[in-house]
Amino acid sequence: MIASILSGNTQEFHSLIRPYERSVFSMALSLLQNEADAEDAAQDAFLKAFRNLKAFRAESKFSTWLISITLNEARSRLRKKKTMKVQSIEEQQEEHNHASPALLRDWREIPSEALERQEVKLILQQAITDLPLIYREIFLLRDVEELSVNESAETLGISVASVKVRLHRARMMLQKKLAPQLKQTSPKRRWLPWL
């Protein structure tokens, strides 16, 4: 399809990007923490993808390419908004913050249907957007967009070892915050002695 678009069937770009609208927007929103900014950034990312389609190399996945454009778009907006001070505090945290999990004696599986509940959705959104930026980025690329460790390292411009360390901490931070909260939201088990 990309070859066809480049040869002049530009209207096909609409269908090309449809499957990625949600993930590009989610990525932008998780990074920018503001719906209007995120929509704007997502639109700009798609426009950039269209303008630079010639630069896309077939050996990489289109989704991965699109995600890295979105990340860069969000990053440049964050740079404009935030001072460098915020960033450097986050960098320091990487050195000192030893991620430890929330301790539990047991865990009852929370099914994906729980996402139908607004309450659960909000808890998850908050936990993701509360992650310090360097952890949010790696979590989004690796666990949400499912880039490989190597692709993530390349996209973020960091080493594979850093990807692993940051990802581990991001996951532990999410577990620490979410495990106790989600446990409370699951409906109380009713006592059904005949089961």
Place this chain on the structure above:
Amino acid sequence: MVIDCKHVWEHISGYLDGTLAPEQLEQVQKHLEHCEICSAILDSTRNILILTADDRVFELPLGFSERLHARLDDEIKRISPEVT
């Protein structure tokens, strides 16, 4: 060799990604067999990652698609005007 809980926590991410070396994997698995706390931490982490990665967590705003495609349309027409 017996490893303690804190040591297991360091390997949770690697365990989930299946990237632990065989001897590490064996140590972690042995520990998990008798430690309910580490088992619960592992299960909750796995569960939480499935939930947070779900694309229903963030919803598209109403009219998002329409606005996006309208803007794209303008751009596409501007860059490559139809000859027909």
